[in-house]
Amino acid sequence: MVNSHTHPTSEQSLDRALELALASTAVPMALLDASQPDLPVVWVNAAFEAATGYGLDGARSRHGDVVEGSALRPSDVDALTAAVREERPVSQTLTLRRADGTRLTCRAHLSPVRDREGPAAHWVVALQDLTEQLSHDAEQAALVEVERRERRSLGLIAQVSDLLMDVDDPHALREIAMMLRRALVGWAAFYLNDGGLRAADGIGPGHPPSGKGQRHGDAHPGDAHRAALRVTSTATGALPILRGAPARFPRDVVQLLLDGERDRPVELDLDGTYAPGSASDWLARHVGQDPGHDGRTTGDRRAVVYPVPGRRRVLGVLVVLPRDAGGLAAVEPSTMTVLELTARRVGLVVDNARLYDREHRLAETLQRAMLPEQAEVDGLDVWTYYAPNSENVQVGGDWYDVLQIAPDVVGVVIGDVVGHDVEAAAAMGQLRSVVRSYTFDITSPGPVLERVDQLVTGMRIPRSAGLVLSTLTRSGGGWRLEYSRAGHLPVLLVREREATQLLDAGGPLIGFGGHGRGTAAVDLLPGDFLVYYTDGLIERRDRGLRDGLAALAGVAAHVTALDAAGIGEELLSRLADHPEDDVAVVVVRVPDPRDQLERARSPRRRRWSLPNEPASIGRARHAVVRTCQAWDIPEAANAELVVSELVANAVLHGYGHVSLQLYDTGDGLRIEVEDGNPAPPVATDGHPGRVGGFGMQIVERLADWGWRQSRGGKLVWAKIRPGALPPGR
Template sequence: MALEGCRCAEARRGGGPSVAEERFRGLLEAAPDAMVIVDDTGTIRLVNAQTEALFGFRREELLGHPVELLVPRRFRAHHTRHREGYAANRQVRPMGAGLELHGVRKDGTEFPVEISLSPLETSDGLLLSAAVRDVSDRKAAEAELTALYEQQRHIALTLQRSLMGTPPSIPGLATASRYRPATQGAGVGGDWFDLVPLGAGRVGVLIGDVMGRGLEAAAVMGQLRSAAHALAKTGMQPRQLMQALDTCVADLDVPDQLVTCCYLVIAPDTGTVTVCSAGHLPTLVAGPGGRVVRLDAPVNAPLGVGDVLYEQSRAEVPPGATLVLYTDGLIETPGSDIEERIGELTGVLDEFFTRTATPRLEAVADHVLAGMVPGAESHNDDVTLLLAQLPAAPVDCAVTDLPAVSSAVPEGRAFLRKTLCSWECAARADDALLLLSELLTNAVRHGEGPVTLRVCRTLTELTVEVGDRSPHLPRPRPRLAAKDAESRRGLLLVRALAAGWGVQPTDEGKTTWFTLKL
């Protein structure tokens, strides 16, 4: 060859460059990228003007030298292996799929390049043509976009965690939770969970998932979480809360917005859990013996469908059992069957609870994530897991039914006095009897019979409940009663003397309760 110092076949016969050779040279010089042609030993045989401009070498300084002259020292071994392997299989590699490396200029300056290789068959053997493009500007733009993306992702995650809030620590209720944002896309989603102390030993547990990703889903989640928490604090039944949340979703005016949600009310004194699920995944229950089962609950449509009457159910759950609540990010994977994945989760839990007699919930949470989401950097949906271990049952509990007549007040007082004496709690008897008198009087005067009196004691607290069949909820009067008035004082006394008090609607009517510290 005889192109810029290379001798071609015609030059060896004494003639000048051929028409084909001149045409090839013209195409080479017209190429927008730096073109470097090497033989099968990696020796440079031909370059164009763009190569001189890009690398800062004169043409004669490159011809006849190893192509690794244009590669930083730390990359030369890798570059040589790639070039030799490429020469062996002789496959064309376009620029879009080119090997990204670093080039080095004559003055020692390194810069990122993209290389596209093509084999050239000649009468002298195989030559490799390398198109080299400086991608410094593109790399800088990509780095800027990456930094901007990470900044926006950090803002979005901070917003979501702020909207999700931190559930309160509830005495007697052991919990563990995990939240992992998605590693793909915006990262944030609409998952949330909450724990709501309802008084009288009862606890509300909420978990939900707003379909979709990004700030819009996080904003909807924040509104629904706040609304659900406020509604739960009123003591309303789970099905009533779901009905109210369904209206909230409709009022958000977000097209095609669907939300799954599950609300449970734990009542340790009766050993029951009341649950209403709006299209959410089934709650699992890990009993103290290790067996994991699904919590029986009616199948209701997700929130946002509209015109749905939500149903709830009540199940007996033994003290010390663990409720396992989660969102779809924990079990849904592309191409998987959701029932099979729930079965896998049940197996993971069953294995751990069977192996460990008294497992720590934090260890259970880590075990579940390791078994269900092993690729911590590859999940494309946010993952939420909540474990709640039911508190121990009250140390003592006594119940009696009374007629809705005036004689029920002294009968109830006598029952409470006798119960407190048998429990050796006489120190709080005076306060308890006074407050009970007020609740029983309200139930007899304004409620419907029969009246149920329940007294429960834990190691630190005494709870007294009065239930009747009237749905009308009592409330303290905004103004104090007159000195000679015989009514309008009861709930003000309860509020002043009790450690806590409240009213809880029930399917049969309502329950008014108060607690005293022991």
């Protein structure tokens, strides 16, 4: 063990020093007897005793137990055995059992000890404590896992934000729920509070519910006893609650969320018993019966319900089923954070969408209320059209008016107030009233606009506006047009396939006159027609105003229609298929005695954009009757019934604008009605005990019909069946 050239006295000193060094080193060490098969321990140092709790006697008596509890794999045992047999150094990671029962993970380095030539007499074992290294590795792994979870959370929130950007997507909330299910939870769904909880796929208040379409508060088969329960409204005015519910029922935790009394997620036992008709009862049954929910996913029937908060009230709930059993306690903190942020972001977007929708509907209602019905003018053919920008769903200040000032005098006005909001619509309403009043009093366009300038300046209307005011006066067998322009696009006069812009009598915007307004005049001949329009008809991002005016003139000069509605339809189909702003159009045509001889040249297509309100049903009936008369279609009465039912369904069950289109197919009339609800129409047997429910039966009796999805919802069509008798005959 020592150098043979060492002096004997020095050898003894060195052996003693080595012995002391081995005993004093901080590295746990032991000496094993190689002459015995089980390599018993014959010496340990103090560091070994401190590390394992075993002295020499304990190590000798327990070393078999220590090895047996080392958690070695069979392959590791084989490798150690081979190394000992071949007397070569070997290292192996072990988990040893200390004297106090705790575990020591270490790296054992075994080396054979030879005195001279021949087999090893002993094995020396040095233990390297890995506890600190493993703790460091575990800490690093934990940090990496935390970072991974944070990245995953940020990625999920970013995906949620991306999905919420398209508020018109009817499946946005369903997509978010599916994303949460793939990444975090066993199952998820959103339920919005629209006069009662409903399963929601999209953001808008009118988006149809998923599943069976039931909502909290709807009647359920077999639950007749609930009708006797006394139901009132909560403070939110949205969900029913029960007064005098039996005390044996637990608190309605879902209602507490909806009422804002709790702002933290709650646990809902899907197999629990709740007060009949309560929010918790409805939600537990609905989630349990949802076809997308598989209770075996988690092995647990406890859902976690998160509030979806708006600015002033809770708009709904997000319901999830954790992947692991344990309900709320099983939701990891990082998952909890993602779910809460998702619910808050959804709530903010839903609230903004609802707020915008309310403002839009208010402005649209105000604007529609001030637009006149289709005017009936003796001696003139008049057609009017208005549609807001369908892509941006904005309401602007475009407006028109047709006035029967006297039996032989008709006033026509078209204008545009700057802006797309309630203020623009209100300014339009004020301006329309002022122009109407002065036109009935003064009649001549120039002086009327001068008075309007004076009054508008005093009224301090906050928005700029332009308009064209004109009067048509019957003169012998024709009509005389007088007009004045206030910062608006010129009226187009078309005569014998030649389009002329009426550019005279121009002036600044309303309120900026100051120096008087002129009046220009032109005599109209039979067959002439005038086109009044706002800039939405001609303006596009890819072309200038001059090019738009030239395009309008080119289309108008080549129309083949011989009635105002047909002319307007050709203009819209060629120029306004994809408008970038609101569109208002008025077409006035002086009838020509030759019209009846050439009526077959008129295109057989008409369209109307109607507000989602009951008054549109009457307007649609009137439109289809007039069209059948113009096209000499005999089934006008049947068409009136069919269009009445289709538009009524769109108004009652749809949302957004209602589009009505009529086509003469050559063998009958085709009616198309489009609204924003993608849910299909359903023919029922009526509603026992109350009026209604027979609309589609009437349509089936009189027409062939069907439906298809459209970009903005659904389109229902009906082809009037020739010779069909109306119901009751």
